[in-house]
Amino acid sequence: MIHYPYENFYEMLFLITEEKSSKKVIFIEDKSYTYTQFLESVDRLARALELVCVGKGDRVALICPNSAEFVMSVFAVSKLGAVIVPINTMLKNEEYRYILDDCGAKILITASKFAKEVDGLCESVASIEHTIWIDKAPKENTCHLVLDEILTNHLHIHTPSLAKLDDTAVIFYTSGTTGHPKGAMISNRNLFSNFVAARERFDLSTNDRFIVYLPMFHSFTFAIMVVLPFFMRSSLVIVPSILPFSNIIKQTLLKRVTVFMGVPDIYNALIRAKLPWYFLWFNSIRIFVSGGSALSEDTLSKFKATFRRATMLEGYGLSECSPAVAVNPIEKQKTLSVGLPLYGYKVKIVNEEMMELPIGEAGELIVSGDCVMQGYLNNPEATAETIQNGWLRTGDIAKVDEEGYVYIVDRIKDLIISKGINIYPRQIEEQMMLLPSIKLAAVIGVNDPHSGEVPIAFIELEEGYEKTTASEIKGQLKEHLAAFKIPKTITVVESLPKTATGKVLKRVLKQGNY
Template structure:
């Protein structure tokens, strides 16, 4: 078998046929197939697939009874909790549009987002009164109410849908055109934008990843609900559908999180939800539960690798590891491969504008996986590179360019932003703003964000290259590089560095000397600032805008 063929799933077609169904049908199919198997566990409480289906139907009917109609927006201002999947699927079964809002948003930012999405209902975990001032919100449903937030006609989450019918409401949804998600970009480089995703976008992306990860093809059950059937070799994909066990920390209000939730439902995974990341608690639960998969952003794996218990616990049950949201440093990838020599470790790439993702490295045993790359396009997905400075000319392999994507998971556009939509969607191709390289086998590497690239005296400088060199130093735990404005040079590379444990003596001169000895003069780091931590978003992406502000 050639190396090129090892980047495509063996025994699977190159193109899939996707059921034209709404997102709620994913849960309907999972409930029929997996029944009483535990879907989610949180703080000792659990929801089976059947229990989640019935609760979601009740929530959907309660929304309809409150006057929520097809196309109305329901905002979920929630952390990960059992109420989240109930409200998420319930919203979509009601024909409404799901709009996630991070509980970490400042009041004014939350107000702006709720205004932009036009939320009629807000499901929240805490006080939101100040953020609702001046908004036309009909109903506020509160999970875990307290004396502070159960006032002014607000409704307890459990009471809201307790007496509604557990049967799905009779709602007509056009999967190809009706919106399912109105998610918001991370805002790591500027103001967040609403991303319009149809039911078809969401269903397709969940099925793409479910099939890629399990050696399966789409199918429908006797009731017309979507499911997937494994057809790939059991030697290539060692986990059967309906047997996966995992711990989730990725926030469901993020594209990677809600995408993972849907994939887990389709594949029958059993998920234990952790509220916050405590490496020791994560490792203890991973060993106790016998988890089969691990997934998250590189920040998760960096913290685990720094935890002594992670290296001594019995984690032999882990068969697959996936990473996304940000590029994984090469040194971290090598460390994980050493810790899990028998597990398949795959990096993927995506963004909110493609529902969740567009590429993934092979998840099957014989697949060709290259350190520092994010794999190849999923089924029915295309990737091409165009010049960073602009234009639509496709670049040859091994040439740096802007990553453009085309596929059935690409968004319909930005909400109420026609100009910005036209800038990024050109003839069906999404201009991502990321700089990448496609090798001769079509494997994608992400070099950096287009907006993060520095220009020093006319030379392009990619922060990720410098960050890779920094984190390979024994005295550096993590690092981020941004540009400082310079009238003479344009931008000067500046590093923010977290010292590694036991290296408190590390200083600016030693770090600069070690890194700059490995790069040409125009790429040299000019300053090092030691910090306690690198600021990251809830999804694990470095907030470089915050670091730039520290230099102003």
């Protein structure tokens, strides 16, 4: 039985502040916050949310850049016993509308840089009562509020959080084969299990300093790079944007970062970059952690040769598991393996009948433990398909060696992972077939040296649209899909390969002979 020292994020913050009041917890550009200053900001924001009637169980959506306000929102919502819903900031208006409708968000917290894509959401999504802007509002009315204005002159006091260990803390939206995003409900217990496990696996201490440059809405970044540092009584360095990449290098050196987490695309960029000699000599990094997709053997070997004083640890996870499942231990890493299951978690490799397979044989990876989500919001059918007898079916094909190290072999689902972000072909296909020119579409993922994978499409055109170009189709898709979901290439074919029942044979397309 795992002991959890806190019921929720806010209780954690309050108790740690009593112990580490003057320690700096957040560094962002030329600003910093001590634990005391950060707690005061959280209390003020919680009071502001309370004044607009946010209470226990309410959903507060975040379409927000990497910022101190993002982190404050997470803890303020926890104080009120409400649920935070971090949303991908690269989506389009109609994609946001679906998610906000599905989760029943009461409040949307956002920034002016997203004004175009969030336009009209406050007025068109029935559940949203207010949009709170962390900088400036594009409209002035009772629906749109500016954070600084609602914080002015409001008293705030410490009151215990209403949130319990098994209450839902976060809803991560992750797309599925149906084409619509599904909300994975993650409890405080789920996330704290990840923190306890990460502390043990990474040998973390209060002296560690994390850097946060990947988007905070991502489950990996949210849990392991944003909230875990608080659990460890350590610190985090927030970089508002991944570009310019040179700034990440600069902040890593100047702020003495010790834990650097990223995805393969970042590590490939680090290897290609002409790093100054003083960075290689004077950086404080002791561990690099990679997730999202596998690093190539070439990348791993080059990385070890470049950063000789640090250890690269590959890991594996998914939003439905809060998110980390397995990571290589510091004392022994295996090339191409995602490591051993984290403390308190169990994994099995099973066949289609859910029967466990022998060591070394490939099958579906299933997971059990306190990391397993509560279920999908408003989707009991999908929940029942995914969680069976306490085991979560990942949809990934894997194998385990005699020492228990996990190796990801392939994916059962058609999931495409580009720069650590999940892309689901079905959603793209459905959107493409809404266009009058497209009769049938099939999207697959292909390897890409910069992104890991990118989507490409094969299409059959409707009669009368034979002159339609790929460029025209991409232009039409840009109105409805985030840029990273737009197929890199669109190939027109006379007829897609199909089964006798009309299902497209994607394996034929993936073989590259079509």
